[in-house]
Amino acid sequence: MVVRFSPFSLKLSQQPHNHEFSCFSKQVAVSCSYGLKRFDLRRPQILSSAFGGKSNGLRVFVVSDLHTDYDENLKWVECLSNVKYKDDVLLVAGDVAETYSKFVVTMSLLRERFEHVFYVPGNHDLWCRREGQNYVDSVEKFNKLLEACKRIGVETNPMVVGALGIIPLFSWYHESFDKEEDITGYRIPSLEMACKDFYACNWPNGLSNGDTSLSLYFDALNDKQTESIKEIQKTCDHIITFSHFVPRQELCPEKRMLFYPKLPKVIGSDPLEDRIRSIHGAQGREHASSCHVFGHTHFCWDAVVDGIRYVQAPLAYPRERKRRMNGGDKWLPFCLYADKKFSRKLNPCFWSDYYSLIPRTPHNTKLAPWVARFYKLKKTIDV
Numbered sequence: 601m602v603v604r605f606s607p608f609s610l611k612l613s614q615q616p617h618n619h620e621f622s623c624f625s626k627q628v629a630v631s632c633s634y635g636l637k638r639f640d641l642r643r644p645q646i647l648s649s650a651f652g653g654k655s656n657g658l659r660v661f662v663v664s665d666l667h668t669d670y671d672e673n674l675k676w677v678e679c680l681s682n683v684k685y686k687d688d689v690l691l692v693a694g695d696v697a698e699t700y701s702k703f704v705v706t707m708s709l710l711r712e713r714f715e716h717v718f719y720v721p722g723n724h725d726l727w728c729r730r731e732g733q734n735y736v737d738s739v740e741k742f743n744k745l746l747e748a749c750k751r752i753g754v755e756t757n758p759m760v761v762g763a764l765g766i767i768p769l770f771s772w773y774h775e776s777f778d779k780e781e782d783i784t785g786y787r788i789p790s791l792e793m794a795c796k797d798f799y800a801c802n803w804p805n806g807l808s809n810g811d812t813s814l815s816l817y818f819d820a821l822n823d824k825q826t827e828s829i830k831e832i833q834k835t836c837d838h839i840i841t842f843s844h845f846v847p848r849q850e851l852c853p854e855k856r857m858l859f860y861p862k863l864p865k866v867i868g869s870d871p872l873e874d875r876i877r878s879i880h881g882a883q884g885r886e887h888a889s890s891c892h893v894f895g896h897t898h899f900c901w902d903a904v905v906d907g908i909r910y911v912q913a914p915l916a917y918p919r920e921r922k923r924r925m926n927g928g929d930k931w932l933p934f935c936l937y938a939d940k941k942f943s944r945k946l947n948p949c950f951w952s953d954y955y956s957l958i959p960r961t962p963h964n965t966k967l968a969p970w971v972a973r974f975y976k977l978k979k980t981i982d983v
């Protein structure tokens with residue numbers, strides 16, 4: 601996910617960096633004047649791959665938002681061990697690369713390293729701006745990417761691996777996903793100005809970013825898998841579903857915390873959450889574990905909501921990675937499943953850790969101090 605407006609040069613997934621809200625420090629201090637209490641988060645010593653030690657059984661690693669258009673990110677993929685993951689599964693939750701050639705290179709590298717690679721497309725994968733002449737539109741590019749996956753040996757359909765059911769879910773966002781109160785009184789750029797999808801994707805007639813058509817279109821593609829999903833539900837105690845987009849608004853920080861407060865309008869899908877619940881059950885699966893992996897916002901996330909565990913473990917942009925523990929050094933795909941059980945929590949997850957301690961108050965629309973300083977108060981004109 602990226603915004604393109606200046607002069608702010610905002611990064612949507614940026615965690616605040618100032619004396620009031622210092623992330624990943626030994627003690628996270630939240631300004632009392634901001635209405636929140638001081639709380640402690642021990643600096644975690646567990647790297648994202650720590651659970652992925654020696655194992656005799658199936659291991660499943662997850663990652664999203666590889667963005668290998670950045671040389672550093674492609675290098676990261678190239679540097680993944682050729683040996684360590686030979687018997688393992690990798691779930692790639694979208695946004696691999698903007699260009700087809702980089703996409704193929706990246707997925708081929710991953711396929712060489714993992715026994716099974718699963719993938720769902722993200723919005724960046726469907727951009728046509730640099731290679732518009734190669735595709736009629738983003739739907740054609742979507743189909744070309746799925747064909748490439750088939751050729752390379754990357755899975756895009758549900759499958760049982762060992763005793764684990766893995767279900768990729770296609771999705772797209774819609775503005776009405778955002779149900780929380782808007783921030784007003786500031787000059788916040790429009791979605792069209794801020795979100796590159798609005799000009800980098802190209803949709804056929806009837807599909808548009810401006811309504812629910814894209815979210816319904818991509819969700820309906822999952823209907824083709826109804827029978828295989830039923831089979832997985834019958835036979836597997838453990839199921840992992842995954843998508844690029846966000847299924848619930850609680851899986852994103854509140855608007856006042858975001859450098860682009862309109863972000864929740866371009867991240868998530870209600871039909872996606874309905875589909876996840878239709879697979880895992882309204883309260884998750886009884887006597888079993890339910891997990892959904894997603895991407896797109898570049899916020900590390902690990903939280904259980906209504907019986908389902910939701911995880912995001914993005915590689916993200918190089919500048920975002922540098923703000924993580926160890927400056928992002930040695931960041932590896934997160935091992936979500938090994939030895940027939942799900943892993944401990946992904947650590948650190950700044951925002952989901954925060955919300956595990958502090959309830960959401962979306963009716964509070966006063967911008968957080970690190971956001972407010974970027975925006976000038978809107979001038980009101982009386983007519």
Ligand SMILES: [Fe+2]
Nearest residue numbers: 601722723896
């Ligand atoms: Fe994305």
